[in-house]
Amino acid sequence: MAEQGKFWRAVVYGSLLIAAVYYLLPLYVMLTTSVKSMEEIRAGNLLSLPLDITFAAWSKAWSTACTGVECTGLQPYFWNSVAMVVPAVAISTALGAVNGYVLSKWQFRGSEVVFAMILFGVFIPFQVLLLPMAQTLGLFGMANSITGLVFVHVVCGLASTTLFFRNYYVGIPDELIKAARLDGAGFWRIFFRIILPMSTPILTVTVIWQFTQIWNDFLFGVVFSSIDSRPITVGLNNLANTSTSVKEYNVDMAAALIAALPTIVVYVLAGKYFVRGLTAGAVKG
Amino acid sequence: MGALAIKNVTKSFGDTDILKGINIDIDAGQFLILVGPSGCGKSTLMNIIAGLEGPTSGEVHIGDRVVNNVAPKDRDIAMVFQSYALYPTMNVRQNIAFGLETRKVPKAEQDEIIARVAKMLQIEHLLGRKPSELSGGQRQRVAMGRALARNPKLFLFDEPLSNLDAKLRVEMRAEIKQLHQRLKTTIVYVTHDQIEAMTLGDRIAVMKDGVIQQFGSPQEIYDSPANLFVAGFIGSPSMNFIPCHIAEQGGVLGVALQGEGEPVFFALPERLNVQGRVGQAVILGLRPEQFDQADAGGVACRIRITEPTGPDTMLLSQLNGRDIIARVHPRHAPAAGELCSLVPDLRKAVLFDPETQTRIG
Ligand SMILES: Nc1ncnc2c1ncn2[C@@H]1O[C@H](COP(=O)(O)OP(=O)(O)O)[C@@H](O)[C@H]1O
Ligand SMILES: [Mg+2]
Numbered sequence: 001m002a003e004q005g006k007f008w009r010a011v012v013y014g015s016l017l018i019a020a021v022y023y024l025l026p027l028y029v030m031l032t033t034s035v036k037s038m039e040e041i042r043a044g045n046l047l048s049l050p051l052d053i054t055f056a057a058w059s060k061a062w063s064t065a066c067t068g069v070e071c072t073g074l075q076p077y078f079w080n081s082v083a084m085v086v087p088a089v090a091i092s093t094a095l096g097a098v099n100g101y102v103l104s105k106w107q108f109r110g111s112e113v114v115f116a117m118i119l120f121g122v123f124i125p126f127q128v129l130l131l132p133m134a135q136t137l138g139l140f141g142m143a144n145s146i147t148g149l150v151f152v153h154v155v156c157g158l159a160s161t162t163l164f165f166r167n168y169y170v171g172i173p174d175e176l177i178k179a180a181r182l183d184g185a186g187f188w189r190i191f192f193r194i195i196l197p198m199s200t201p202i203l204t205v206t207v208i209w210q211f212t213q214i215w216n217d218f219l220f221g222v223v224f225s226s227i228d229s230r231p232i233t234v235g236l237n238n239l240a241n242t243s244t245s246v247k248e249y250n251v252d253m254a255a256a257l258i259a260a261l262p263t264i265v266v267y268v269l270a271g272k273y274f275v276r277g278l279t280a281g282a283v284k285g
Numbered sequence: 286m287g288a289l290a291i292k293n294v295t296k297s298f299g300d301t302d303i304l305k306g307i308n309i310d311i312d313a314g315q316f317l318i319l320v321g322p323s324g325c326g327k328s329t330l331m332n333i334i335a336g337l338e339g340p341t342s343g344e345v346h347i348g349d350r351v352v353n354n355v356a357p358k359d360r361d362i363a364m365v366f367q368s369y370a371l372y373p374t375m376n377v378r379q380n381i382a383f384g385l386e387t388r389k390v391p392k393a394e395q396d397e398i399i400a401r402v403a404k405m406l407q408i409e410h411l412l413g414r415k416p417s418e419l420s421g422g423q424r425q426r427v428a429m430g431r432a433l434a435r436n437p438k439l440f441l442f443d444e445p446l447s448n449l450d451a452k453l454r455v456e457m458r459a460e461i462k463q464l465h466q467r468l469k470t471t472i473v474y475v476t477h478d479q480i481e482a483m484t485l486g487d488r489i490a491v492m493k494d495g496v497i498q499q500f501g502s503p504q505e506i507y508d509s510p511a512n513l514f515v516a517g518f519i520g521s522p523s524m525n526f527i528p529c530h531i532a533e534q535g536g537v538l539g540v541a542l543q544g545e546g547e548p549v550f551f552a553l554p555e556r557l558n559v560q561g562r563v564g565q566a567v568i569l570g571l572r573p574e575q576f577d578q579a580d581a582g583g584v585a586c587r588i589r590i591t592e593p594t595g596p597d598t599m600l601l602s603q604l605n606g607r608d609i610i611a612r613v614h615p616r617h618a619p620a621a622g623e624l625c626s627l628v629p630d631l632r633k634a635v636l637f638d639p640e641t642q643t644r645i646g
Contacts, residue, residue, distance in 0.1 A: 178337050179370035179431075183384030184358035193383070197374035 057250035077235025096161025121159030144226035294343030321492030363432035544586035557646035576611035583626030
């Protein structure tokens with residue numbers, strides 16, 4: 001029995017190891033390539049460890065690499081993305097929380113229909129929105145600006161954030177709201193004093209989700225931005241596609257890592273809460 | 286003085302009529318029980334009294350005003366919920382203080398109230414704890430504390446004990462009764478447990494399917510149930526329902542009961558007014574304690590099962606082809622399978638019309 005158990009355990013861990021290597025290998029190649037010099041890349045092989053670690057490629061990717069005609073590195077794109085992501089995540093999460101609160105705890109005539117329509121929004125492919133959205137942005141005078149991108153991401157994220165919060169709040173007993181109403185609290189006081197303090201898990205999930213979605217978005221970024229409002233995904237694309245005499249793999253890899261870094265950091269810092277939030281039901285009384 | 290009056294209240298959700306014309310009137314200081322099976326509309330009625338939902342039609346009076354258009358917080362009521370509904374992220378002190386803060390009670394006064402309530406319910410040592418760190422009984426106390434802090438004119442309890450285990454339930458029941466005797470506040474108390482209803486209430490409203498079946502004192506409801514439903518719902522074990530025909534024997538009106546052997550005739554008390562019903566089918570209602578064991582004058586019954594409870598023993602048998610339960614003293618209780626002579630005490634018997642199911646005497 002014990003022998004057999006060991007065998008199967010070895011099989012399980014073996015397969016997990018293979019899967020892990022399969023997923024980690026690209027990251028390994030990116031990391032090592034990004035700290036190699038071009039000579040070493042040309043000479044060596046893809047999987048070899050760097051002999052002589054240099055951050056020249058990182059530095060170039062950040063501040064001097066060319067992305068089309070200008071050669072400013074990813075730096076301005078990075079800050080554009082930050083300026084877009086922070087308000088977009090904050091607004092879409094806040095609105096989603098209030099929507100979810102209303103749709104679960106202050107239902108009105110037709111609120112189920114509203115919810116069904118919002119749910120529908122989750123499944124709309126964003127490509128079909130491009131044209132009407134462009135017109136809307138033009139109408140509001142927000143075309144080609146970071147404000148416009150924030151608006152687009154808030155609108156498109158609202159369906160998911162509302163769904164997240166609504167489903168979480170449905171699990172909170174209605175009697176809690178009734179008790180608070182008898183205690184004299186109104187809509188906002190109940191929200192801020194009772195509901196919001198119970199929302200940490202779902203807030204974490206939503207913030208991570210929205211951050212990843214918006215930071216990694218390419219479609220809206222490339223369509224609705226102009227030269228000085230482009231997010232990092234567009235910057236990365238331009239950097240990698242700018243034809244230089246030699247293909248600088250180390251700079252491309254460093255640039256890709258810079259673009260991916262914030263989402264990785266968010267997962268490392270809050271990933272624990274993410275898993276917990278996804279699995280946890282509502283807080284029990 | 287009237288403390289609470291409910292006048293012709295109805296409630297429909299869409300096409301479903303949940304409450305079908307409720308009328309209740311109680312005096313200040315009374316303990317009203319709303320009792321009925323699950324889903325009969327007790328919580329709905331409670332929510333209407335509290336103002337958490339509006340009635341479809343009808344009026345709710347609290348004290349001397351109509352409160353239909355008064356917000357819950359301004360009705361001078363407090364409510365204890367079945368799930369306790371304690372705010373999970375606040376500790377016990379904050380839970381009690383929340384309503385006081387909302388009402389802008391000065392801080393010093395808040396502390397005073399919390400101290401008084403905590404002392405009364407013996408939860409002083411729990412004030413710093415979160416609800417998740419409390420046992421069921423402790424949560425129950427905190428929920429009551431939160432209601433008491435308000436010092437309301439009317440207390441509403443919606444099945445407050447149904448989440449507690451049996452022993453704790455009996456303890457808390459006694460405490461609630463004591464609290465009521467001390468505070469003399471009017472209480473409306475919802476339960477589906479008929480023992481709670483009998484032990485706590487001054488007035489009981491028995492509900493079924495959104496209709497009040499009977500409204501009266503516990504003893505009235507026990508002794509003179511308005512219909513078969515009330516008779517079967519209140520009392521444990523339930524009242525026995527024995528189908529009979531009114532017969533006349535030697536100028537006396539009565540019914541024949543048959544166990545094992547020949548039917549035996551028993552005279553009905555005059556109180557039941559069955560003149561003119563000779564030959565009619567009726568249902569005789571006899572509570573389990575209205576049987577005696579005697580050697581003479583009884584009807585022979587084959588005992589199928591005995592259930593000793595300690596102070597009494599329940600005998601399961603049959604009369605007129607219907608299962609019955611008799612509650613007898615354990616000392617003389619027969620064993621299962623034995624024959625036994627049961628004497629029904631018809632002085633407190635009730636009769637029901639099998640068609641309308643209402644009491645005829
Ligand atoms: N908001 C609502 N919408 C539709 N039906 C409801 C609603 N609230 C309660 N009901 C229905 O009303 C009936 C009575 O419910 P309730 O008053 O909670 O019963 P009880 O408290 O006696 O168990 C139930 O059948 C329930 O499904
Ligand atoms: Mg209920």
